[in-house]
Amino acid sequence: MRKFFVDKEKIKENFAYIEGKDTHHIINVLRLKKGDKIVISDGSTEYLTSIYDVEKNRVILFLESKLQSNTESSIEIALFQGLPKSDKMELIIQKCTEIGVKKFIPIITRYSVVNIKNSNLNKKIERWNKISQEACKQSGRTSLPEICMPISFEEALKQIDEFDLCIIPYEKEKTLKLKEVLDGVKNIKKVAIFIGPEGGFSEKEIDLALRYSAKLVSLGPRILRTETAAISVCSIVMYELGDMG
Structure with a gap:
């Protein structure tokens, strides 16, 4: 499943927002659409999300759940x-x-x-x-x-x-x-x-x-x-x- 990094300030309540070059990549390269699921990370926490809406320069995501991740080392x-x-x-x-x-x-x-x-x-x-x-x-x-x-x-x-x-x-x-x-x-x-x-x-x-x-x-x-x-x-x-x- 595709993963994108999102600034913490773009995660609000039950929604997150992807802007910039990642928007082009999601819409025009990956050709994802409403309902498709992607994983986002704010640098410390990962979320399973689904695409809620697609605008010209922004993708709106619905936060479905937090994900447990063990990919970071203790060292x-x-x-x-x-x-x-x-x-x-x-x-x-x-x-x-x-x-x-x-x-x-x-x-x-x-x-x-x-x-x-x-x-x-x-x-x-x-x-x-x-x-x-x-x-x-x-x-x-x-x-x-x-x-x-x-x-x-x-x-x-x-x-x-x-x-x-x-x-x-x-x-x-x-x-x-x-x-x-x-x-x-x-x-x-x-x-x-x-x-x-x-x-x-x-x-x-x-x-x-x-x-x-x-x-x-x-x-x-x-x-x-x-x-x-x-x-x-x-x-x-x-x-x-x-x-x-």
Whole structure:
């Protein structure tokens, strides 16, 4: 059954309203009509609805019932991603949303070469949110991940005391492996994962991260691309601590 995300303010009493591009998709692409059923989510609750009326720029839905959903993981992963080049961030957001990541925080690091101008930033965030929403639909998730504005590496480190565990894969770490860290923790609910951009993290950034009690981990003898590292580490953490196992 088709699923659409609806802002909470567009759900009132027994009715909900879909506007914008989704209206065109429902009417002209899917060719749904009065009485057809669709699932909507306000980002936290899902509803079974039926199409009550179709207007030119709006679809009116009747709320039939709330749905019980168990597609969200009990592990809250926040991905602090060093801004990569090209469209790699789009791939990272798409795949990590499917895995179950709850929050994306783009970070500006010493070796970040991407320069997002303020005039383009809002468009980038809008694009990333759209990709995340489509990935939620595809994977059946109820909640939309939060996608934050880019911040500096040090600003990001100041947030890690909100988490039970902070992991930073680092190519020069030869002793502590990711699996060893995950095997040694209990009652973990919130995990921060830091992934460097194409050039990795600088030594000064790593020294600063250690002062904030981040754990450096090895991913093995091979050097992974930033997008591969992000998807792999999030998958491993979700497997070991979450609901992918």
